Amino acid sequence: MDLVRAATLLAAEQRFAHSSVTAHGHLLRLLAGGVPAGGVIGETGTGCGVGLAWLTEGAPDGVRLVSIERDPERSAAAKALFEGRRNVTVHTGDWRDLREHGPFDLLSLDGGGHGKTPNAGFAEPGDWLKPGGTVVIDDFTPTTDWPPRHAGEVDHARLRWLDHPHLHATQIRLAPDLAVVIGTRRS
Numbered sequence: 001m002d003l004v005r006a007a008t009l010l011a012a013e014q015r016f017a018h019s020s021v022t023a024h025g026h027l028l029r030l031l032a033g034g035v036p037a038g039g040v041i042g043e044t045g046t047g048c049g050v051g052l053a054w055l056t057e058g059a060p061d062g063v064r065l066v067s068i069e070r071d072p073e074r075s076a077a078a079k080a081l082f083e084g085r086r087n088v089t090v091h092t093g094d095w096r097d098l099r100e101h102g103p104f105d106l107l108s109l110d111g112g113g114h115g116k117t118p119n120a121g122f123a124e125p126g127d128w129l130k131p132g133g134t135v136v137i138d139d140f141t142p143t144t145d146w147p148p149r150h151a152g153e154v155d156h157a158r159l160r161w162l163d164h165p166h167l168h169a170t171q172i173r174l175a176p177d178l179a180v181v182i183g184t185r186r187s
Contacts, residue, residue: 003053003081009047010081016074017048020110023174024138031106031134031182032058039105042128043067044095049078051110056088066101068093096121103130109137117157125166129185137161140171142179 004025011019019030032055035041039062041055046069055065068091069075075092082088107128109116116122116137116186125135140158141150148155148162148171161181162169169183 001057002164003056004050007049007053007078007081011050012076014048014074014077016048019047020054020138021175021178023178024180025051025054027136027172027174028054028181030060030106031136032056032063033060034134035059035063035105036085037062039063039068041065041106042098042100042102042104043108043110044098044123045069045079045110046075046090047110048074049081049090051108052078052082052088052090055106055108056082056085059087063087063105065089066091066098068095068098070094085126092148095123099123099128103126103133105130105133107133107135109135122160123131125164125183125185131185131187135161135167135183135185137181137183140179140181141177142173 022122028051032041037060043052046052046067051069065088072092079090082090148158160169161183166186167183169181171179171181173179
């Protein structure tokens with residue numbers, strides 16, 4: 001967990017307040033542990049590397065991790081943090097550029113608009129995931145409504161993932177105010 005602590009400290013030093021919360025980190029570590037040797041984990045929105053650190057801590061030997069951050073300063077800081085870890089690569093660029101490093105066994109769509117919302121575009125599971133691959137999408141407010149609602153309106157972004165024809169998906173509450181959607185690509 002030294003890597004998670006180092007990434008959390010880096011985020012504090014950089015005054016970056018949008019890092020993965022601990023509950024989400026534990027989930028990422030658990031999901032990374034299910035990726036087979038030779039597999040690939042992708043992450044959009046590296047930030048200062050907190051989520052990537054959780055993924056790295058959970059990934060078995062022989063798993064490659066690739067993350068992308070659009071902010072050059074944060075990307076450089078995260079690259080320095082993971083320097084020396086030959087299985088981890090941090091790129092600078094738009095979230096869409098991550099696709100060339102897939103398809104993924106596990107894909108974490110992190111940060112606002114990084115492949116998970118209508119205004120930024122969606123990562124298409126059939127193009128980004130291997131058959132049986134898993135996508136985890138964070139930063140949802142828990143809901144028990146169907147269709148899911150946010151701020152009194154139908155939450156079309158969440159509904160798209162939960163009702164996607166290429167996924168078996170569900171919402172999981174991680175905290176009273178935090179939920180994620182997890183989906184597995186159908187064969």
